[in-house]
Amino acid sequence: MRRRSFIAAVAGLAASRSERASSAGVAPRVNADRLWRRLEQLSVFGRPAGGSFADGVSRTAFSDADVAGREYVLGEMRALDLAPRVDAAGNILGRSEGSGNGLFPILFGSHIDSVRNGGNFDGDVGSMAALEVVATLEESGVRTRHPLEVVIWAAEESNFGSGLHGSRMAVGQIEPGEWERVEDGVRKGDALRRIGGDPERVAEARRASGSFHAYLELHIEQGGTLDRAGVPIGVVEGIVTIDDYDVTVRGFANHAGTTPMDARRDALVAASQLVLAVREIATGETGKQVGTVGRLAVSPGAPNVVPGEVRLTVEFRDLAETTVTRLGETLKRRAAEIARQTATEIEVQASSRHRGARAHPTIQSAIETAATRRALRHMRLPSGAGHDAQMMAQLGPMGMIFVPSLGGISHSPRELSRFADCAQGADVLLGTILELDGLDRIG
Amino acid sequence: MRRRSFIAAVAGLAASRSERASSAGVAPRVNADRLWRRLEQLSVFGRPAGGSFADGVSRTAFSDADVAGREYVLGEMRALDLAPRVDAAGNILGRSEGSGNGLFPILFGSHIDSVRNGGNFDGDVGSMAALEVVATLEESGVRTRHPLEVVIWAAEESNFGSGLHGSRMAVGQIEPGEWERVEDGVRKGDALRRIGGDPERVAEARRASGSFHAYLELHIEQGGTLDRAGVPIGVVEGIVTIDDYDVTVRGFANHAGTTPMDARRDALVAASQLVLAVREIATGETGKQVGTVGRLAVSPGAPNVVPGEVRLTVEFRDLAETTVTRLGETLKRRAAEIARQTATEIEVQASSRHRGARAHPTIQSAIETAATRRALRHMRLPSGAGHDAQMMAQLGPMGMIFVPSLGGISHSPRELSRFADCAQGADVLLGTILELDGLDRIG
Numbered sequence: 001m002r003r004r005s006f007i008a009a010v011a012g013l014a015a016s017r018s019e020r021a022s023s024a025g026v027a028p029r030v031n032a033d034r035l036w037r038r039l040e041q042l043s044v045f046g047r048p049a050g051g052s053f054a055d056g057v058s059r060t061a062f063s064d065a066d067v068a069g070r071e072y073v074l075g076e077m078r079a080l081d082l083a084p085r086v087d088a089a090g091n092i093l094g095r096s097e098g099s100g101n102g103l104f105p106i107l108f109g110s111h112i113d114s115v116r117n118g119g120n121f122d123g124d125v126g127s128m129a130a131l132e133v134v135a136t137l138e139e140s141g142v143r144t145r146h147p148l149e150v151v152i153w154a155a156e157e158s159n160f161g162s163g164l165h166g167s168r169m170a171v172g173q174i175e176p177g178e179w180e181r182v183e184d185g186v187r188k189g190d191a192l193r194r195i196g197g198d199p200e201r202v203a204e205a206r207r208a209s210g211s212f213h214a215y216l217e218l219h220i221e222q223g224g225t226l227d228r229a230g231v232p233i234g235v236v237e238g239i240v241t242i243d244d245y246d247v248t249v250r251g252f253a254n255h256a257g258t259t260p261m262d263a264r265r266d267a268l269v270a271a272s273q274l275v276l277a278v279r280e281i282a283t284g285e286t287g288k289q290v291g292t293v294g295r296l297a298v299s300p301g302a303p304n305v306v307p308g309e310v311r312l313t314v315e316f317r318d319l320a321e322t323t324v325t326r327l328g329e330t331l332k333r334r335a336a337e338i339a340r341q342t343a344t345e346i347e348v349q350a351s352s353r354h355r356g357a358r359a360h361p362t363i364q365s366a367i368e369t370a371a372t373r374r375a376l377r378h379m380r381l382p383s384g385a386g387h388d389a390q391m392m393a394q395l396g397p398m399g400m401i402f403v404p405s406l407g408g409i410s411h412s413p414r415e416l417s418r419f420a421d422c423a424q425g426a427d428v429l430l431g432t433i434l435e436l437d438g439l440d441r442i443g
Numbered sequence: 444m445r446r447r448s449f450i451a452a453v454a455g456l457a458a459s460r461s462e463r464a465s466s467a468g469v470a471p472r473v474n475a476d477r478l479w480r481r482l483e484q485l486s487v488f489g490r491p492a493g494g495s496f497a498d499g500v501s502r503t504a505f506s507d508a509d510v511a512g513r514e515y516v517l518g519e520m521r522a523l524d525l526a527p528r529v530d531a532a533g534n535i536l537g538r539s540e541g542s543g544n545g546l547f548p549i550l551f552g553s554h555i556d557s558v559r560n561g562g563n564f565d566g567d568v569g570s571m572a573a574l575e576v577v578a579t580l581e582e583s584g585v586r587t588r589h590p591l592e593v594v595i596w597a598a599e600e601s602n603f604g605s606g607l608h609g610s611r612m613a614v615g616q617i618e619p620g621e622w623e624r625v626e627d628g629v630r631k632g633d634a635l636r637r638i639g640g641d642p643e644r645v646a647e648a649r650r651a652s653g654s655f656h657a658y659l660e661l662h663i664e665q666g667g668t669l670d671r672a673g674v675p676i677g678v679v680e681g682i683v684t685i686d687d688y689d690v691t692v693r694g695f696a697n698h699a700g701t702t703p704m705d706a707r708r709d710a711l712v713a714a715s716q717l718v719l720a721v722r723e724i725a726t727g728e729t730g731k732q733v734g735t736v737g738r739l740a741v742s743p744g745a746p747n748v749v750p751g752e753v754r755l756t757v758e759f760r761d762l763a764e765t766t767v768t769r770l771g772e773t774l775k776r777r778a779a780e781i782a783r784q785t786a787t788e789i790e791v792q793a794s795s796r797h798r799g800a801r802a803h804p805t806i807q808s809a810i811e812t813a814a815t816r817r818a819l820r821h822m823r824l825p826s827g828a829g830h831d832a833q834m835m836a837q838l839g840p841m842g843m844i845f846v847p848s849l850g851g852i853s854h855s856p857r858e859l860s861r862f863a864d865c866a867q868g869a870d871v872l873l874g875t876i877l878e879l880d881g882l883d884r885i886g
Contacts, residue, residue, distance in 0.1 A: 242700065255854050259827070
């Protein structure tokens with residue numbers, strides 16, 4: 001109902017063609033209120049009992065909340081005549097045809113699953129903005145030359161041991177034991193069936209290289225760079241490469257009262273030196289690389305027992321793969337030194353590498369043009385977080401648009417992006433689609 | 444049966460009096476085989492399924508294994524005519540009368556509860572040696588002037604938040620909320636009833652000050668000092684004072700990929716500095732003081748999240764209470780410095796003080812005399828571990844005998860003391876009892 005009246009209101013634009021709308025600088029603007037309403041509607045799935053929008057969300061992949069949220073999205077996509085389907089990997093795909101012949105679709109979207117105790121912006125903004133862009137174009141009577149394909153990737157957040165599930169399946173990157181992994185007593189293979197996927201037919205979710213014109217994703221920054229700079233639009237240069245290590249420090253557990261200081265082989269003392277070394281390694285050279293020890297577990301873990309073993313994780317990230325590799329080598333060297341000095345053994349095991357990806361220069365320029373046409377300040381920056389976009393970059397030209405996260409807070413109920421910033425981000429997404437729609441092929 | 448034949452065999456000694464046996468240097472020797480057999484018999488209660496003596500024991504206080512072990516001890520004490528009783532705190536007490544009039548009993552014993560995954564020596568050696576001493580004296584026909592009182596303290600190991608349960612009750616040191624503490628879903632008050640105690644009548648377990656002639660305890664050292672020195676008998680100078688602190692480091696949890704190094708308030712980086720500071724504080728002055736961070740928990744604890752909060756424990760121990768106090772003050776100063784440098788908040792909360800105790804000089808001398816009479820090398824040393832003896836020192840003269848722990852290993856299935864060392868320790872316990880039996884009162 002509402003949609004029809006909007007369409008009537010903009011009937012005068014019905015005949016305009018996207019190229020003209022774009023080049024003339026009169027591209028339609030998204031309906032900011034409706035975008036926000038969709039974010040609110042989506043937020044109820046996985047909301048803490050008795051909570052409000054401000055209390056964040058736990059819409060972990062494959063959960064009841066995820067299933068309910070996906071049903072909501074499917075309903076919205078049907079209302080937009082996107083004829084949505086769920087592929088064997090659980091990805092939701094909707095499509096509207098373009099006016100051109102033989103042109104590849106412009107693929108755009110994000111994800112709606114969240115971390116446990118996450119916020120209502122990570123993934124949701126890009127997903128709801130994708131729907132809003134389609135609604136706006138439809139209402140405005142703007143028909144693109146390229147087909148438009150909206151994608152809601154399944155299980156983007158880390159879950160069952162690794163993230164980017166849906167986009168990994170789209171590039172055929174199935175990990176060893178992928179379906180046998182268990183979380184909360186459920187096998188991943190069975191979890192996938194809960195959202196309409198099928199591990200046995202997952203190869204069908206694979207996309208061919210070069211099968212889309214461009215992949216675009218709007219996302220919150222999840223860091224504080226845009227917020228601190230007061231810039232509303234981030235033009236993502238690329239997604240960092242992420243190397244993870246599992247480290248085990250083995251000392252010797254003993255009675256804390258009866259073991260003299262000079263007779264100890266304290267695994268936590270060694271591990272603490274390593275934690276500080278990771279920070280030193282990351283800050284020891286210029287650049288934006290980061291290094292983190294996020295998990296650390298002490299065994300046996302009693303106040304009166306000298307720790308015998310510590311397990312911890314180390315993670316390095318940078319846009320340059322060579323930098324990430326070098327930081328890991330330095331880590332191993334420092335670990336060996338610390339082991340010698342503390343009479344412990346330190347085992348550093350590479351657990352995963354998530355290869356980053358560069359955003360396509362043509363798309364970065366198109367985003368800048370779209371922002372400039374809307375008089376929005378913008379800046380280039382790397383994405384420190386992983387995104388489905390890095391998988392899509394393996395298949396074709398990719399670009400991402402960031403909007404500010406207040407205080408840089410993310411993966412938290414306190415995650416927050418301004419109403420206006422989300423709408424402006426959606427406008428830039430729409431504008432970028434129209435810019436790229438003017439090209440038959442991205443060089 | 445066995446006991447009677449032994450008595451028959453030593454019938455010739457039946458008339459000797461303890462003073463004479465002692466002063467003449469012909470005090471009886473314990474039956475080393477029988478002592479070892481008792482240690483083996485006790486070891487089955489709480490033994491890992493399918494394991495052997497070498498696999499250690501989990502006889503945690505109030506557990507089924509503890510209840511079964513206590514039944515075994517009660518049976519052995521009945522066989523020795525000690526007429527055992529269980530007091531309201533769950534302590535097992537047996538007594539044999541002396542020949543003198545109006546003399547206070549010599550109290551001796553240890554505990555049979557263990558830590559989870561502990562060894563078969565901590566507490567067990569002193570407990571089984573106490574039975575063996577009584578058996579030996581009985582067989583030898585040696586009757587002491589002072590009554591002999593054997594005690595098996597209940598719940599010595601840390602359990603329900605604090606240790607030394609039975610001896611604390613004996614001095615009336617009930618902690619706030621003692622009976623409401625819950626472990627594995629069981630209230631401590633209910634746990635106590637499982638071993639025949641009664642929290643409502645626990646005041647009856649209290650002993651009057653000066654109500655015993657001496658308290659003696661044989662124990663494994665639990666450290667490596669005697670083993671490294673190759674000395675079989677340790678004469679304990681006293682038990683260290685132990686101060687425990689609960690420390691909370693509050694930073695800010697954030698995405699590890701999107702938060703630049705200079706924008707982080709990483710609670711684990713701050714906590715690691717504190718772990719190293721604790722070691723520096725303990726080793727920064729001469730002396731035998733020790734400092735330990737044994738427990739450390741990171742929140743939220745994901746590889747890709749900058750730690751927002753770390754909770755850890757700090758423990759300082761030394762024979763001198765003033766030293767322990769000073770180390771804690773230094774800790775607080777260093778924590779404040781680290782908090783400033785890392786943009787975190789660090790809260791240092793004193794959680795408990797276990798006051799140590801000095802062994803009585805007369806008893807230390809008596810132990811040395813007993814060892815010398817048996818041509819056993821001995822050395823004085825502090826006890827870095829807490830013991831029930833420190834509670835008894837509040838009520839009367841206390842002394843402890845240590846035997847070597849191989850490699851200083853304790854609170855571990857690998858805890859091991861030599862067969863011969865355990866028997867020699869029991870011999871010195873017996874000898875010390877006879878030395879002290881010669882005194883009406885310890886000055």
